[in-house]
Amino acid sequence: MKVRIFDTTLRDGEQTPGISLSPDQKLAIARKLDALGVDAIEAGFPVISDGELQAVKMISSEGLSCEIAGLARTNKKDIDAAVNGGLNYIHTFIATSDIHLEHKLKMTRDQALEKAIEAVEYGKSRGLQVEFSAEDATRTDRDFLKKIFGEVAKAGADRIDIPDTVGYSTPEYIAEITKDAIEATHLPVSVHCHNDFGLAVANALSGIHVGAQCAHVTINGIGERAGNASLEEFSMALQCLPYEQKYETNIKSELIYDTSRYVSKIVGIQVQPNKAIVGDNAFGHESGIHTHGVLNNPLTYEPISPELVGRKRWLQVGKHAGIHGMNAMLEEYGIKPSEDQSKQILDKVKILGDQGKQITDVELLSIASDILGEKGIKRIVQLTGFSVSTGIGTMPYAFVKLNIDGKDLIETDFGVGPVDAALNAIQKITGKISELRIKDYGLASISGGSTALCEVTISVEDAQGNSVSAKSVGEDIVTTSVQAVIDGINRIMLKKMLNEKQLS
Structure with a gap:
């Protein structure tokens, strides 16, 4: 069975507290979602602002391969705004639960039903594809829910959506009302699940298992309050879990991690480390028992290959570590x-x-060097020249000269500060030889006074998702930052060189 993926990152996802996207940012994310393989993108809520309308117009005119929808309440003004945004597909909604009808809409059930029918009929008269949502469906009287779904189907709705607006449902109840909706309408049914009790993906899957054809999801599960069902968890569960029926989507799973990181960076919300599929720890191992098993056969402690979603597994040492993982x-x-x-x-x-310290590869290499009597690992990259200039009224400027495997490379660049300028210049150079990027940058003071020492910790990542960390301590923030970055670049390039030798 082919399951339709309706992505609402740009609408419901943007309703996450603290997120506000410009039209250009929305368009950039829409392109990423289209490349990922979603079937439909809910581009926004056209009537709410001029910027939102502009974003919808930009996305609808981009020529993307997926369908583009816009949200509309059950009134002509909202539907007209969607048409003005260049859309031919609306997702129109009205609340149907008694608590919403009484306290928010101040309507009777019959009045809500009339509004729903009018909106569907008007949308169809404007030549639109219409998907109708009964907001707060899971707290709506079950007989009334069946009635309103049946009536909007008669009015010409193309699709029906069941929103679990406050994440209140259980998988069992979603299954029951999904069967009700299919029976009442004989239309394609979608499920739109929120994660207030951590059941969004489970509820969405439950709806699909009894005949729903589509789920509304967001990248990284972002959305109001506890968020929405996450695209990555939902799509990979359909693809990989041992269901009796085989499910397929158009999602290109190898692009999931890259899309997740891209959206996370733009919206400014970091993915929690233990997040399924895309969290930093999803394919990380420390326990000696686990690392030994994974080194012998990854399936011992991984349900899927990390490469399937564009990831790489990684090992970490700590008090639970074993000798096999450490040596690896x-x-x-x-x-x-x-x-x-x-x-x-x-x-x-x-x-x-045992002292509660995190042991990164930086500390591990330092310990190994002490015991092996080595001064450090091989250095491929040498910093041979470096200067920065800054002042009031001028943008900070940096000059960097690196020697990489005997070849001198020089670059200059600007930045918002001297550290940023220096890192930009370094990344210009590394971009010529390898796609490296600085993933994380951390600065801490480790002593006080006018001669205070600072500690810079960075993480460098290559195009394949391999990452290493590095640390440097010094008196000057800019110089210390550059030294940490050079150490990180050395480690990741050495890793890459050794891997290429093993493959050849």
């Missing part, structure tokens, strides 16, 4: 300690872990 991490940097040296390294790792 060291081998990524070309370090192969003896059995006795491995035990010494692991003992130090566990001591730090």
Whole structure:
């Protein structure tokens, strides 16, 4: 069975507190969603502002391969705004639960029914495809819900949507009212589930299992309050879980992680580390038992291959670490300690872990270097020249000269500050030889006074999603930042070089 993916990141997702997107940002995300393979994009709520109308016009005229819809209340003004936005598809809604009718709309059930029918008929008279939603459907009287769905179907609605507006439903109840809607309308039915009790994806899947053909979802599950059903969890559950019936979507799963990161960056909301599929820890392992199993056969502790969603697995050492996982991490940097040296390294790792410290690859390499008597890992990149200039009324400017495998490369760039300018110049150089980007940057003061030391921690990532961290301590923030970035670049390039040797 083919399941339709209706993405509402740009409408319901934007209703997340703290998110406000410009028309250009909306268009950029719409392009990403279209490339991902969604079947429909809810581009926005055209009537609410001039900027929203502009965004809808830009998206509807972009020539995307998916359908473009706009939200409209059950009135002519909203529907006309959708038409003015260049849309031929509306998602119109009215609340149907008694609590909404009494306290929000001040309407009777019959009045709400009349408004719903009028909106569908008017939308069809304007030549639109009409999807009708009974807002707060899961708290609506079940007989009235069946009645309103049946009547809008007679009025010409093309699709019916069941919104679990406050995430109040259970999978069992969603299944029951989905069957009601199918029986009452004989139309394609969608489910729109919110995550207030953490059941959005489970509820959406339940609706699909009894005959719904579509789910409304958002990237990273963003949305009002606790959010919406997340596209990545819903689509991968359909694709990978052992259901009796085989489900398919048009989602290009290998683009999921990239799309998730892109949306996260634009909307300014970081994905929680333990988020399924796209969280930083979704394919990360520390426990010695787990890492040993994963190294022998990844399926021992991973339900799917990370590459399926554009990810890479990663290992971390800590007090739960085992020798196999630790040695696998060291081998990524070309370090192969003896059995006795491995035990010494692991003992130090566990001591730090018992002290509550996070042990990144930075600390691990430092410990290994101490025990192996080495000064450090091989350096591919050398910083051979560096200067920054800044002042009042001028934009900070940086000059950087790197030697990479014996070849000198020079770049200059501007930035909002001297650190930003220096990092921009470095990224210009690395972009010529490898697609590297600075994923995270952290600055902390570790001593006080006029000669205070600062600690810079960065994370560098390549185009394949491999990432490494690096840390540097010094008196000057800019110089310390540059040194940390160079260390990170060395580590990720060494990793890449060793991987290429193994493949060749």
